[in-house]
Amino acid sequence: MVQVAEQPDTRTRIVASTCELYRRQGMAGTGLKQIAQAARAPFGSIYHFFPGGKGQLTEEVIRSWGLMYGDLVAQVFDSAPDLPTAIEWAFAGAAESLAVTDYVDGCPVATVALEVASTDETLRLATADVFTDWIDLGVKRFEYTGLPQAKLRELVIGFVTSLEGAFVLCRAMRSTEPLHAAGKVVLAAAHAALAEVAEED
Amino acid sequence: MVQVAEQPDTRTRIVASTCELYRRQGMAGTGLKQIAQAARAPFGSIYHFFPGGKGQLTEEVIRSWGLMYGDLVAQVFDSAPDLPTAIEWAFAGAAESLAVTDYVDGCPVATVALEVASTDETLRLATADVFTDWIDLGVKRFEYTGLPQAKLRELVIGFVTSLEGAFVLCRAMRSTEPLHAAGKVVLAAAHAALAEVAEED
DNA sequence: GTCTATAAACCGATAGAC
DNA sequence: GTCTATCGGTTTATAGAC
Numbered sequence: 001m002v003q004v005a006e007q008p009d010t011r012t013r014i015v016a017s018t019c020e021l022y023r024r025q026g027m028a029g030t031g032l033k034q035i036a037q038a039a040r041a042p043f044g045s046i047y048h049f050f051p052g053g054k055g056q057l058t059e060e061v062i063r064s065w066g067l068m069y070g071d072l073v074a075q076v077f078d079s080a081p082d083l084p085t086a087i088e089w090a091f092a093g094a095a096e097s098l099a100v101t102d103y104v105d106g107c108p109v110a111t112v113a114l115e116v117a118s119t120d121e122t123l124r125l126a127t128a129d130v131f132t133d134w135i136d137l138g139v140k141r142f143e144y145t146g147l148p149q150a151k152l153r154e155l156v157i158g159f160v161t162s163l164e165g166a167f168v169l170c171r172a173m174r175s176t177e178p179l180h181a182a183g184k185v186v187l188a189a190a191h192a193a194l195a196e197v198a199e200e201d
Numbered sequence: 202m203v204q205v206a207e208q209p210d211t212r213t214r215i216v217a218s219t220c221e222l223y224r225r226q227g228m229a230g231t232g233l234k235q236i237a238q239a240a241r242a243p244f245g246s247i248y249h250f251f252p253g254g255k256g257q258l259t260e261e262v263i264r265s266w267g268l269m270y271g272d273l274v275a276q277v278f279d280s281a282p283d284l285p286t287a288i289e290w291a292f293a294g295a296a297e298s299l300a301v302t303d304y305v306d307g308c309p310v311a312t313v314a315l316e317v318a319s320t321d322e323t324l325r326l327a328t329a330d331v332f333t334d335w336i337d338l339g340v341k342r343f344e345y346t347g348l349p350q351a352k353l354r355e356l357v358i359g360f361v362t363s364l365e366g367a368f369v370l371c372r373a374m375r376s377t378e379p380l381h382a383a384g385k386v387v388l389a390a391a392h393a394a395l396a397e398v399a400e401e402d
Numbered sequence: 403g404t405c406t407a408t409a410a411a412c413c414g415a416t417a418g419a420c
Numbered sequence: 421g422t423c424t425a426t427c428g429g430t431t432t433a434t435a436g437a438c
Contacts, residue, residue, distance in 0.1 A: 114315065249403065
């Protein structure tokens with residue numbers, strides 16, 4: 001069978017387009033009509049695949065992004081020889097990706113999280129689940145370092161918060177400096193924690 | 202002259218109410234009618250005081266918040282005996298304020314920044330100016346530490362990004378843990394930087 | 403300056419033909 | 421599954437009375 005310029009199915013295109021639009025302009029700033037147009041899908045298809053409307057579509061965007069980005073970071077982590085290198089690579093990669101995409105390539109979860117944290121409990125829980133999963137994933141990945149559990153968790157949370165906060169400043173200032181600076185700060189904290197463990201031996 | 206329960210003038214109430222609503226639900230999620238109602242002002246007064254409409258009102262909210270929050274942080278910094286204590290107090294204060302307000306009391310600049318970074322150049326510049334001012338203010342305040350300029354700037358940017366990112370996670374997870382963890386990470390980085398300078402003596 | 407009414411466009415959501 | 425038409429409500433913005 002010959003396949004010419006195959007494109008993902010309608011449902012997949014809707015989710016992908018929604019995600020992309022949310023990254024640039026947030027949820028409230030994105031209309032369903034705009035989503036349908038971007039996904040090259042008829043308007044009715046949105047309600048066909050997501051009978052729960054915008055809320056259901058948004059929740060799927062949040063959770064699927066959580067899995068995708070979690071996998072991406074896990075790959076970076078797994079290919080890095082140690083914790084400090086993993087931190088360096090993650091921030092450097094984020095900075096490059098942001099610059100290449102003209103500073104639109106932020107995190108859709110953070111944008112939506114700020115919008116819904118006080119207005120939509122279902123979606124707030126979805127964003128919280130994503131952040132919790134990312135933290136657990138990071139902690140599990142670096143347990144081998146021998147850092148005390150509490151210290152490791154603190155460091156991983158600091159990693160995620162720094163990354164998310166740096167995205168905000170980078171996109172606003174159209175500069176990668178905040179990501180580089182945030183990376184250095186997290187790196188310094190990691191080195192300090194590792195040195196403390198090494199001393200005990 | 203006797204003054205009974207004096208309330209701020211209409212214009213001030215409009216800006217304050219807009220700021221509060223933006224903190225909870227962002228700019229796109231907030232309607233001008235809702236703002237008028239919250240400010241107990243007639244709808245027409247918004248366009249009377251802000252002929253430029255929502256854009257002009259939003260820019261004033263962003264810039265005035267930048268000044269207010271900059272002053273607040275400057276007060277915390279000035280009352281702290283040294284850099285590490287200033288960092289601890291700032292994160293602890295933010296965490297307390299967030300918990301007390303039921304996780305509503307985030308940063309309006311960050312929310313709006315993510316919404317407009319790729320859609321409204323005028324407002325993007327306003328958010329960038331605020332972040333730049335905060336960074337410059339922090340650098341100037343701690344020049345006395347003797348840290349090299351680049352290292353100090355890196356640390357201050359890490360401070361701001363960690364604070365903003367932690368706000369996102371705290372509001373999503375309804376927990377102050379991210380702010381506490383982020384504070385610890387920035388603190389560790391500050392200690393490491395200061396120790397490096399001390400060694401040179 | 404204060405307030406109301408309304409225009410014109412857009413929103414999310416639904417119904418129903420095909 | 422695809423697509424269109426439309427409903428009721430909301431949005432920003434304006435016009436004009438008081």
